[in-house]
Amino acid sequence: MKTRNLYIVTYGCQMNVYDSTCLEASMRKRGWNLAESQEGADFIFLNTCSIREKAARRVIGHLKRLKALKLKNPALILGVGGCVAEQEGRKLLDEVPWLNLVVGPGRLSEIPLLVENLTSDMPPIVLSGQAPLAQPEPPAQPGPALDSGQRDLSDFEEIDPRPAPIGSFLTIMTGCDNYCAYCVVPYLRGPERSRPREEVLAEARNLVSRGSVELTLLGQNVNSYGRAGHRGGEDFVDLLTEVSKIPNLLRLRFTTSHPKDFPPALVGLFGKLPSLCEHLHLPLQAGSDRILAAMGRRYDKNRYLSLVSALREACPDLALSTDVIVGFPGETEEEFLQTVDLLETVRFDFIFSFKYSDRPMTKANSLPGKIEENEKQRRLTHLQAVQKTITLEKHQALIGQSREVLVEGFGRKAGQLSGRTRDLKLVNFDGPASLMGRLATVTILEAWPVSLIGQLSSDRPSAPQNLN
Numbered sequence: 294m295k296t297r298n299l300y301i302v303t304y305g306c307q308m309n310v311y312d313s314t315c316l317e318a319s320m321r322k323r324g325w326n327l328a329e330s331q332e333g334a335d336f337i338f339l340n341t342c343s344i345r346e347k348a349a350r351r352v353i354g355h356l357k358r359l360k361a362l363k364l365k366n367p368a369l370i371l372g373v374g375g376c377v378a379e380q381e382g383r384k385l386l387d388e389v390p391w392l393n394l395v396v397g398p399g400r401l402s403e404i405p406l407l408v409e410n411l412t413s414d415m416p417p418i419v420l421s422g423q424a425p426l427a428q429p430e431p432p433a434q435p436g437p438a439l440d441s442g443q444r445d446l447s448d449f450e451e452i453d454p455r456p457a458p459i460g461s462f463l464t465i466m467t468g469c470d471n472y473c474a475y476c477v478v479p480y481l482r483g484p485e486r487s488r489p490r491e492e493v494l495a496e497a498r499n500l501v502s503r504g505s506v507e508l509t510l511l512g513q514n515v516n517s518y519g520r521a522g523h524r525g526g527e528d529f530v531d532l533l534t535e536v537s538k539i540p541n542l543l544r545l546r547f548t549t550s551h552p553k554d555f556p557p558a559l560v561g562l563f564g565k566l567p568s569l570c571e572h573l574h575l576p577l578q579a580g581s582d583r584i585l586a587a588m589g590r591r592y593d594k595n596r597y598l599s600l601v602s603a604l605r606e607a608c609p610d611l612a613l614s615t616d617v618i619v620g621f622p623g624e625t626e627e628e629f630l631q632t633v634d635l636l637e638t639v640r641f642d643f644i645f646s647f648k649y650s651d652r653p654m655t656k657a658n659s660l661p662g663k664i665e666e667n668e669k670q671r672r673l674t675h676l677q678a679v680q681k682t683i684t685l686e687k688h689q690a691l692i693g694q695s696r697e698v699l700v701e702g703f704g705r706k707a708g709q710l711s712g713r714t715r716d717l718k719l720v721n722f723d724g725p726a727s728l729m730g731r732l733a734t735v736t737i738l739e740a741w742p743v744s745l746i747g748q749l750s751s752d753r754p755s756a757p758q759n760l761n
């Protein structure tokens with residue numbers, strides 16, 4: 294039988310990267326190979342994100358460019374998944390009639406079977422919403438009985454002989470119940486659903502046994518893992534503690550955390566679990582209490598600052614990053630400057646900053662007081678300039694210090710390696726390729742706004758870690 298080739302393009306967040314990995318594993322099991330380019334593919338799948346309007350337009354542009362390929366090869370199956378598929382659904386077919394498959398994120402597990410039975414002359418298939426939940430298994434150990442995940446991971450769970458990436462993502466929950474006024478995620482990804490604890494642990498062990506030395510637990514709001522009707526934030530603390538015990542796991546991270554759901558027990562894990570890295574992404578969004586309330590964030594500036602203090606007390610070396618939105622409807626200049634003030638107070642290590650944009654279905658879409666585009670741009674430029682100075686100062690303070698770097702790739706220059714410190718700083722340095730996937734001790738020599746240049750410490754034993 295002819296081998297069929299799959300080509301996946303992933304847009305947006307780490308959760309999409311994880312979903313694409315699951316889809317790839319499932320398709321491989323059914324005999325598919327990965328194509329090296331779109332031209333060599335029998336099935337092209339765009340796994341999309343629509344959190345920003347610009348991102349959704351990029352996907353449509355990509356689909357339009359694929360028309361030429363479809364004309365050349367009419368048997369090619371074209372599919373769109375992720376949030377753009379959920380949001381636009383059948384409307385996508387008006388703009389891109391050569392599409393064969395439109396599948397929302399909750400129906401991802403149905404793709405392999407669908408594609409196996411689909412030919413390009415059949416009417417397009419559109420699936421949205423959530424796949425029916427499987428009946429939850431009784432927990433194998435005392436602990437919360439959790440919802441079954443929406444994804445059928447039975448294919449993925451089988452021992453995959455291929456090496457896993459040095460750093461792997463692992464989705465522990467999907468969806469969100471928070472309905473922040475600007476955010477489309479709860480409408481597109483559905484309510485929060487946590488994967489069973491034992492399933493997550495089995496997958497974590499599997500990834501480490503195949504060579505991952507760093508795991509990042511993913512969810513729209515990881516802190517509320519397993520919460521529905523069970524033990525509150527303790528479920529996530531318990532999960533994190535169990536994952537951290539996996540032998541040979543050197544680094545553990547998680548994202549994203551909602552500041553309103555951060556129990557003291559979780560704060561206390563920083564500095565206590567040896568593999569839990571000294572970095573936390575803690576979305577702020579705005580520095581004005583009125584704007585935070587209008588956004589529906591359910592914390593205020595003081596609560597956020599108290600949490601930051603508690604975290605820094607538990608772990609003085611903790612690096613913090615955040616998300617900020619400028620130009621939320623009705624945001625005054627003074628309120629915007631309160632956000633700038635908060636950046637200067639907290640001194641985040643880095644930020645992701647965005648101009649507010651209307652998203653369909655959201656509460657903020659219909660709010661009055663929309664800010665002009667050029668004013669939003671001015672605020673964004675101002676904010677980013679302030680943060681750039683802070684980030685650079687923080688980087689400059691590291692010059693002369695030694696840092697543990699996990700080598701994950703090659704730098705732009707020949708002979709250069711690239712990796713991250715435990716606090717997520719990007720470091721490039723000259724070194725042998727044999728260090729790939731290992732820890733190296735590096736002395737920081739130069740600081741730039743987004744990266745550091747280092748030198749492999751001469752006195753360091755490049756001791757092989759206890760890897761598999």
Ligand code: SF4
Pocket residue numbers: 469470471472473476477478479513514551
């Ligand atoms: S917590 Fe708010 S911003 Fe984050 S995914 Fe949920 S609704 Fe969106």
